[in-house]
Amino acid sequence: MIKWIVSHWKRDTGKFALLVIGALLISSGLSILIGLSESSKGTIVNSLEKKWNASYDIVVRPSGTKSETEKDGLIDPNYLSGLQGGISFDDLDKIKEIDDVEIAAPISILGFSSIIEIFGEVHFPESGIYKITTNYVENDGVRDYSDGYTAYYGFDIGLNHEDMDIISRYGLFASTEENLELHGSFTFLVAGIDPAEEAQLVGLDEAVDGSRYFSDSDKVHSINETSQGDEELEELGLDFNYKRVTAPVIMSNFSFVNNYQEAILEKLDLETDLESEEDIKEFLTELEQNGKEDYLDTFETEPVETVKATSEELHENLLEQSSLGAYRDLILYEKPSPLTYKAVPSPFPERWNIAYEIVPPANQTVNIPGEKNGDISDYTYYTKYRELAFYDDPSLSRAPRLTPDFLDYYDPRQLSISSDPVTELPMETYRTPTAKHMLDASNSPVNPPKQVTATSNPFGYLMQSPTMLTTMEAARKIMGEEAISAVRIKVSGVNSPGPESQSKLEAVAQEIRSETGLEADITLGSSPQPVLIKIPSVDDLDSLGWVEQPWIKTGESIAIYDEAVLGYSGIIICLMAVAIMYVFTTNLIAFLSRKKEFAVLKAVGWRNSKLRHLLLTESMLIGGFVSFLTFIVLLILRQENPESLSIWRICLIICFILLIYFVGALYPSYLVHNISPHQVMKQGEVSAKGARFGRTNGVVSLARNNLISRWTRNLVSVLAISLPTALLILFLFVSFQLNGVMYTSWLGEYVALEIGSMHYYAIILSLIIAIMTTAELIWQNVLERTREIALFKALGWGNPRIYMMVLLEGAILGLISGIVGIFLSIGILSYLYGDSLSFGQWLWLVLINVGIPVVVGLFSAVFPSIRAVNIEPYRGLE
Amino acid sequence: MYKQIQLNGITKTYGKQNVKTVALNDISIRLHKNNLTSIVGSSGSGKSTLLSIVGTLEKPTKGTVYYDEKNISEIRANQLSELRNIHIGFIFQQFHLLPALTAIENVLAPLFHRKTSYNKNTKAKELLELVGLSDKLHALPSQLSGGQQQRVAIARALIAEPDWILADEPTGNLDTETSEKIIALLMEIKQQTACGILLVTHDIALSRQADRIIEMKDGQIIADTRINNNLVQTND
Known part of the structure; x- marks a missing residue:
């Protein structure tokens, strides 16, 4: 055989x-x-x-901390820094006991502390009155935020610098030293972590500069310092009552804040050279009578020196002074505070289908018991995008103190966390989220878009990452039992995203929810998705316009x-x-x-x-x-x-x-x-039998009737063409028209770019096979009609008409396939997406669904038509 | 070994009720193996249809066909194939050789996958020799002339040593000279193999060489003549 x-x-x-x-x-x-x-x-x-x-699979947060935006499956990348505790240590123990929980790393955002740092010094070249303008400038990429002051110094003019009355009498400081140290104030975030878990989670122990990481021998002490009951202090009018916690800390050697500190030294151009005591006395009297600083402001100045310290230098100074034990008394002042968002219509929905606006709390006032109520916009916070939150009250007298026991620096860039600069996932505790300034307040594009970074503003729209890390023990002493802001969990046996991982994580998350009543969200396999955020007008500041920020699409x-x-x-x-x-x-x-x-x-x-x-x-x-x-x-x-x-x-x-x-x-x-x-006995007739549909009176109707007479086999080619066409439509719609999952997030976009083309190769392959199928069928049709076609030629039909007939046959087949394909793709699309197709999409659907099959049909008919044309007329006479 | 084929009241119609064509109209006839019977008639007289029914290629609309005592209307398609394969050899006007097979393969086609008591290949060669094509064993049909193709077809009809050979206008596509040679060949085969031959033709001259001539018109037999009385007579 x-x-x-x-x-x-x-x-x-x-x-x-x-x-x-x-x-x-x-x-x-x-x-x-x-x-x-x-x-x-x-x-x-x-x-x-x-x-x-x-670096973690599940994040556990206190209940009630879900933002409005999470209805869309979107999480503010910066959310961890805005959580001020709420999870108890009991809950943490419960979580740790759950099977499959490999790492449960708690984090406690303790809040912000400010320190005074020496950033440089100036030299007075000769005796005289000097003006020092100090300016601390931060830039978020959109604008400068400056905070500065002006001070006047009298150098070597016979004033006693220890006499505190000078400043109130004359409006200037006295200096006898040639060099003057310059001081600046910095605000940074302090967080508590569990050293062992953090080492496992992100390799924090490997990221410390030297060899000194947290160890069990590090002790945390806590004492209460109060003026209450101390008559001496009370007599002096002092009233304080706070907890002082001494704890080991490590500090980040990298600053994400873009800032600088500047000081300009100028000499006042006075009419007198202040050489004699009389001159000095006369001038001071003048000064006292004419309004002190205001009077000094009226003089011309002559620049002497400018001192500037960059972000790096400032951070270096901070570290150096910390390591030397310069700071014994860090006041934890501001508490972390979350941002509130509301969904707003996107100004450019094609580009960003989701947009939010930050909702700043209105008219924030502070209420200090026993003291005056009032607006606190005078406080040093530049802009209040978040609800103000403090330890106790803004008077500092009850805010807890942290006495840092400095261990080492750590480099956040060396942590084993995702660090692809192009596609950074900002969900990490250790990385400051970034954003891009895309549109200004009038919705005009910013060209080119500017990178936006966090500032040290505790209530700003972007929050810096923690600079100082201490232990959970310290956090417990400072904040109490519910000190934990979030727990980051790694589940054993989960390595890559996929259905199995997903179901395992679901189970663990569900158990956490039912055991503790906390929010547990799966973060494994999240993707950054660009979201447009409106930074509204707040206090005296105009709206910044819109920034694009990569949010977490869970x-x-x-x-x-x-x-x-x-x-x-x-x-x-x-x-x-x-x-x-x-x-x-x-x-x-x-x-x-x-x-x-x-x-x-x-x-x-x-x-x-x-x-x-x-x-x-x-x-x-x-x-x-x-x-x-x-x-x-x-x-x-x-x-x-x-x-x-x-x-x-x-x-x-x-x-x-x-x-x-x-x-x-x-x-x-x-x-x-x-x-x-x-059948072998039959003497081949021209047409054996055939179904007819209407009269045959031209090439079109002839082609049509040819098709109908062989409808069963033609049905096969109709299906062969319509199926891949319908699928092509489906993929086109998923990818482009319906803004399916693929193109809304960066991961989807990446995947679509990487492998989406394969879809189209496959469709093209399917279509080629469809062409082959149809071509074979039409070929066979032509073959069976050899005698008929020969007869037509014998009767005087020209080649164009024969071409026409066969090609038309292919085109009609394609058209029918297209119509079948429309129904097919409508069926699939409405099953998948409901009735949400717009008119334009319908138009595309119909055009593609008819266009491609007709082309396929025509292609299929090319070879058979050539064959048909080559049939010799005498064949019909045999 | 079937010695005679008997047709009783055979009617064959084609098409549906409103456009019915009657090809055979109540025909009864008995054919004997010893005869070379020819069926003549103009085109459309039903002679080919009669041959198809005799050769079990078609079933009659009405009536019965007996191979000796066996009513073949009652047997199933597979058994009919078997019957054709063993007992009947066909020769067609258009030769119907399989174009992809060589002469000897065409001859062997009916025996494909069938066991025989004799050596199939030797037999096929003998037969091709008999039809005068011993030098064309491996030629494809397209390399053979019409007459040669018909000889291959004859050899094919003989390969299974049938009792009957049914030939439908075997010379219809051939010129006179070749036709005569083919008929002579058939006569010779008749002598050698003693099989019954049923020959459909519209060529009166050819039909004269038969023992019995059945003339047909409009689906009916209009004459049944025995020509050579040397052979055993059969009475209807």
Whole structure:
């Protein structure tokens, strides 16, 4: 039997070549796509792991801390810094006891402290009155925020610098030293962590500069210092009552704040040179009478010296002075405070489909018991985007003190956290979030967009990351039992995002929720998503306009994973369906073209079963060939990525291909029954039989009736064309039109760019197979009508008309496929997305759905039409 | 070994009720293996249809066909194939050789996957020798002339050592000279193999060489003539 079939093929090389091309297309298509889909799945998982992986899987927050924005699945990247405790140590213990919780790292945002730092010095060159203008400037990328003062110094003019009355009498300080140290004030964030857990979570122990990390021998002391009950102090009018906590600290050696401190020394150009005591006395009297500083302000000045310290220098000074134990009395003053957002319409919805506006609390006043109530806009906070929150009250007398026991520096850049600069996930405690200033207050684009950074403002719109870290023990002493702001959890056995990880994390998160009543959110597989945020006008400051900030879209990678898996399953199913149709068609056509041959064989006494056997064996031989090729290709692909493509899977694919070829041969072998051996007695008529639809009076109606007379086989090509077209529509819509998951977040965009093109390759492959299928069918139609076409030519039809007829046949097939495809894609789209298609989308859908199939149909008809034109007219007369 | 084929009241119609064509109208006839019977008639007279029904290629609309005592209307398609394969050899006007097979492969086609008491290949070669094509064993049909193709078809009809050979206008596509040679060949085969031959033709001259001539018109037998009385007579 096999010998018979092979010799058959050998003698009809043209047909065999066509078979091989089809087989190659199917095998290469299937194997490459399956291989690619596997490695693409690998790509997704890899990129999730490497670029978007948060260092923790679940974050636990106090209940009631969910922002409005989380309804959209979006979390403010900076949310951790705004949480002021709320989780108890009991809760932490409960969490730690849950199975599969590998690391539970608590963090306590203790609040802000200010320190006075020496940032430089100036030299008075000679005696005289000097003006020093000190300016502390921070820049958030949009504008400068400065805080400065002016002071006057009398150098070497015989005033006693220890006499405190001088300043109130004359409005100037006295100096006898040539050098004057300059002081600046800095605000930074202090947080408590669990050293052991933090070491496991982010490798904090590895990021310390020297070798001194937190250890068990570090002691935390706490004492209460109060004026109450101390008569001496009370008599002096002092009233204080605070807790002083002595605790080990490490400090970040990197400042994320963009600031500088500047001092300008100027000499006042006085009429007198103040050389004699009389001159000095006269001038001081003048000064006292004419309004002190205001009087000094009226004089011309002459610049002497300018001193400036950059961010780096300032931070270096801070560290140096800390390490030397310069700060014994850090007052924890401001508490962390969250931002409130409200959803607003996006000014450019095409670019940012989600926009929020910060809602600053209105008219913030502070209420100090027993003292005056009033506006506190005079306080040094530049802008109050957040609700003001303090330890006790702004008078400092009850705010807790931290006496730092400095251990070492740590470098936040050396922590083992995601640090791809292009795609940074800002969900880390240790990284200050960034934003870009995109639109100004009048919604005009900022060109080029400016990078926006955090300032040291405790109530600003971007919050700095902690500069000083201490232990949870210290945090407990300072804030009490509910000191923990958040717990970051790592679950054992969860390495990469995916359905299994997801269900495990869900289970752990659910257990945390039910055990503790806290909020537990899965952060593994989150993606940054650009969100537009309006920075409103606050206090005296105008609105900054809009900044774009990468927010955390939770569950994103799972969604993308699902989407990708869905996409690939769809693609593979489509390709397989098209492959089945192709195999079915080729088998059917092989059968049709050999119908007469089979009739002869039946006449000479072949049984149906023998013919069936022949057809099945033939099909299985091709199937075997295809499987063999596929097997080889998959093996080669496997070499590159052995894990993703198991042998078992390859075998499954091979079995599937064999099954296609088996199923494809079933229908023709069933049709064998219908062949009457009597047909060999017939003297081929021009048209045996045919259904008709309307009158035939032109090329169009002729093509139409040709199609209708062979409607069953044409139905196959209609399906073969419409299926990939409908799928193409689906992918186009998912990717571009419906702003599906893919293009709204950066991860989705990345994935779409990396692997989305594969979708289109697959569709194109499907369409090529569809072209082959249709071409074969039309070819067969032409073949069967050889005599008819020859007759038309004999009757004087020109070649253009023959071309026209066959091409029209293809185009009509395409058109019908398009209409079928429209229904198909509408069905799929409305199932997936509901009725949310706009008119424009409908228009596209119809245009694509009709355009592509017609093109496919026309392409398919090209070769058959050439063949039809080449039919010699005499053939009809044979 | 079937010695005679008997048709009783055979009617064959084509098409649906409103456009019915009657190809055969109540025909009863008995054919004997010893005869070379020719069926003549103009085109459309039903002679080819009669041959199809005799050769079990088609089933009659009405009536029964007996191979000796066996009513073949009652047997199933697979058994009919079997019957054709073993007992009947066909020769067609258009030869109907399988284009992808060589001469000898075409001859062997009916025996494909069938066990025989004799050596199939030797037999096929003998037969091709008999039809005068011993030098064309491995030629493809397209490399053969019409007459040669028909000889291959004859060899194919003989390969299974049938009881009957049914030939439908075997010379219809051939020129006169070749036709005569083919008929002579058939006569020779008749002598050698003692099989019954049923020959459909519209060529009166050819039909004269038969033992019995059945003339048909409009689906009916209008004459049944025995020409050579040397052979055993059969009475209807």
